[in-house]
Amino acid sequence: MKEQGKVKQEARRILNRFGRKRGNLIPILQKVQGRLGYLPRQAMAEIARFLDIPEIDVYGVVTFYNQFRLNPPGKHSIRVCLGTACHMKGGYITLDAWKRRLHIDRGQATSDREFDLDTVACVGCCVLAPVTVVDDKPQGQVEPTKVDGILLSFKLEKEKR
C-alpha cells in the first residue's frame, strides 16, 4: 500500500511537468521509468488519467516497445544480443542458457532481484559474437559454459561481501 502511494506520488510529480497531450505519452513513460526503474500498473493508471486515454492504450504502448519494463529490474542486468552476427553464432542458445540458469524468461527478474534478463539488438561488437551485455559491459563469446562462469563470478563476489 505504502509502495503504491509512493508510485502515484512520483508519477504525479513527473506528470506535472508535461502537457496533457497524447503525443507526450512516450516521453512521460520514459521519465517515469527512469525514475522508478520500471512501469508499475499504478503509474500507468495515473498516466492514462492524466492524458485522458484508456489504460489499455498506455499498456499497449508499454508492451509494444521493448525499452519499457513491466517488472522491477534486478541488481544486475543481463542483455543477450540477438543482432544478426550474434544470432548466427548462437545467440538464442545463449539466451536459453541464461533462461534456464536464472529460471526466468526475458523481461523478468529473478525472485531475489539479483538479475534481470532481456535481449538487445546489435551492440556494435559483432566480432565477439555471441555477445551478452552484463551490467552495461559487453562480454564476448558468451556460450552456455561461459554463462555458468559469469554466474559463478557473481556468486563469489557476493560471498566476499
Ligand code: FES
Ligand atoms: S550482432 Fe551482437 S554485437 Fe553485433
